[in-house]
Amino acid sequence: MNPDVLVLGGGHNGLVAxxxxxxxxxxVTLLERSAAPGGATVGERVFxxxxxxxxxxxxxVALMPDELIRRLGVAVPLASRAVSSYTPVMRGGAATGLLVERNLGSRTEDSFREVTGSDEDFAAWRELYGQLHTLAGVVAPALTGPLRRRSEVAxxxxxxxGSQLWTDLVEQPLGAMIERRFRDDTVRGVVATDGLIGTHTSLFAPELLANRCFLYHLIGRGTGEWLVPIGGMGALTDALIRRARQxxxxxxxxxEAIAIDEGATQVTVTAERDGEQVTFQAAHVLAAIAPAVLDRCLGREAEDPVGAQVKINMLLDRLPRLKSGMDPRVAFAGTxxxxxxxxxxxxxxxxxAAGSLPAMVPSEVYCHSLTDPSIMNGHPGATLTLFGLHTPVGLFRENPDQARSAAAQGALIxxxxxxxxxxxxxxARDEHGEPCVEVATPVDLERSLAMPGGNIFHDDLSWPWLADGFPAExxxxxYxxxxxxxxxxxxxGAGSRRGGGVSGLGGLAAVEALLELTGEHG
Known part of the structure; x- marks a missing residue:
């Protein structure tokens, strides 16, 4: 008997849907191309x-609302990181660093003064992030339910x-706002990086792609805080899989779905399994796959988006000491x-953009095991995860192995x-005596996760609202x-208007629209 709904893609959005x-x-029947569901959120013994x-x-977990977690009927504890960020720098020939505590205190103030030479940027930081906290409380509710209009959100x-914050974030390039508010280049960069995660663009580009990325990173869960799932991201996936089966x-x-044909009363999906084709039919299809993948299944032309990040996973026997003298347990506790x-x-x-890799790749490093030791399962060391920016997929197409090695070298340097x-x-060393280091480029993500271009958002991020004149009939x-x-x-999936990040918002919006479409919402 045919199911009512076919879900394509078993990542976290597909499981939510x-x-x-x-x-x-x-x-509901869910089709997943990999050997097991979970997609980018699977937890594994990597080393x-x-x-x-x-x-x-x-x-x-950045954007998944508490109310959605309750609706899903899953329980995954989420923990705050003790430190927001640490940025090691050289000042006057001496190693130091900019520390930003989760709850700003005297250590943060002293750190700003030491790095910048004044109190101005700390005051500007407090002002901006106070405003962004207010913004998060206003905009986060717009991530669920029918899309609001731009003027309503504005x-x-x-x-x-205030009107200046709206102008800064939505009407002019992010870089202009940052330069106007802050004086120090290091402080400016720490603010700017939230606009560049997985996004290859200039901070001053008129398309405002960095602004959209920044907005999503700063409004999560109504506070802007990104939380660590206890047990690792795989714990969230495992809970979703159990609930789905229940x-x-x-x-x-x-x-793997390879072709889709929509008829008047049902949708036929042709899939490939073990080298053979199988057919499924359902009244509706919820596609938790990238829009470019869906277009190809529908026989349409599709242009791949640009992914632009290198991910390096490491397992350590101990955290390394820093030249600045900062305690590694503090320095690596946040970003x-x-x-x-x-x-x-x-x-x-x-x-x-000109077709080369920089000698040193701008990067961010996280040690999640400091917040969640449970993922170590008794190993005495620590994890490190490095996320390299501005490494677009085109640089890895021709010689992927050589480019992967060069990007990893630039990030680790x-x-x-x-x-x-x-x-x-x-x-640490693996079973073959090799250092526990794993590198993934956009091409690797494309191959392993069917993310076109290795784009972690499935497509360029959209504003989480509708233009005032945009038809939504x-x-x-x-939705x-x-x-x-x-x-x-x-x-x-993540390619829906309010997709991107580990949020479940794409799966939620699809089901809400489906229920309204069939007259059963609420």
């Missing part, structure tokens, strides 16, 4: 024989935080920024220059999950 559709009384369980590609932001969702792994002064970010973009001992001496359009020309297929 399947759970919510099943909770609403639908029979045998060590028992450490890592998520290779995603690390933090009025709410202006009323709560509700009777049929999960067919190793089954460590490397070569991310604003001028360095812009220079790296210019170099990579950016880290090593601030260490008081060789990183190699701190790395169908539930699909009103930002519309597939042009289709009535029975809805986007349900």
């Amino acid at each position: 399947a759970i919510l559709a099943a909770t609403a009384g639908r029979t 045998p024989p060590h028992p450490v369980r890592l998520s290779r590609y995603s690390y933090l 009025d709410a932001v202006v009323a709560a935080a 509700l009777g969702v049929e999960i067919q792994a190793g089954t 460590m920024h490397l070569n991310e002064e604003l001028s360095e970010l812009e220079a790296a973009h210019a170099i990579t 950016a880290l090593q220059q601030h260490l008081a001992e060789p990183l190699l001496d701190c790395l 169908t539930p699909a359009a009103a 930002g999950v519309e597939v042009p020309g289709s009535r029975r297929i809805l986007l349900a």
Whole structure:
């Protein structure tokens, strides 16, 4: 018997869609191309024989609302990191660093003074992030339910935080706002990086892609805080899989959709499994796959988006000492920024846009095991995850292995220059005696996760609202999950209007639109 709903893609958005559709009384079958569901949020033993369980590609929960977690019927504890960020720098020939505590205190104030030479940027920091906290409380509710209009969101932001903040974030390039508010290049860069995660653009580009990326990173869960799931990202995935199966969702792994035909009353999906073609039919399809992948399944022309990040996972026997003397347990507890002064970010973009890799890749480093030791499963050391910016997929197409090695070298050099001992001496060794280091480029993400271009957002991020004159006459359009020309297929992944990040918002919006479409919402 055919299911009511076919979900394509078993990443966290697909699992969210399947759970919510099943909770609403639908029979659901989920197709996942990999051997197991989970997508980018799977937890694995990456470095045998060590028992450490890592998520290779995603690390933090940023936008998933508490109310959605409750609706899903899962329980995953989320923990705050004690430190927001640490940025090692050289000042006057001496190693020091900019420390930003999660709750700003005297250590942060003293650090700003030491690095910048004045109190001005600390005062500007407090002002901006106070305004952004207010903004998050206003805009986060717009991430669920029918999309709001731009003017409605603008009025709410202006009323709560003033017109200048709206102008700074939505109407002019992010770089202009940063340069106007801050004097120090290091401080400017720390602010700017939230606009460049997985996004290859200039901070001064008129398309405002950096602004959109920045907005998503600063409004998560109504506070802007990114949280660590206890047990790793795989714990969230495992909970979603268990819940889906409890509700009777049929999960067919190793089954990749290759063609979709929409009829008047049903959708037919042709998939490939074990080298053979199999066919599925359902009244509706919720596509938690990238828009470019969906277009190709529909027989349409598709242009791949640009992914622009290198991810390096490491397992260490101990955290390395820093030249600045900062306790590594503090320095690595939040986000460590490397070569991310604003001028360095812009220079790296210019170099990579011209077709080359910079000698040192602007990068961010995280040690999630400091917040969540449970992922170590008894291993005495620590994890490190490095996220390199401005490494667009085009640089890895021709010679992927050579480019991967060069990008990894450039990113690790950016880290090593601030260490008081060789990183190699701190790395654990795998079962073959090799250092526990794994590198993934956009091409690797494209191959392993079917993310076109290795774009972690599936496509360029959109503003989480509708333009005032944009038609939204169908539930699909009103929820930002519309597939042009289709009535029975809805986007349900990160490529939906409010997708991107580990949020579940794409899956949620697709089911909400489906229920409205069939007259059963609420």
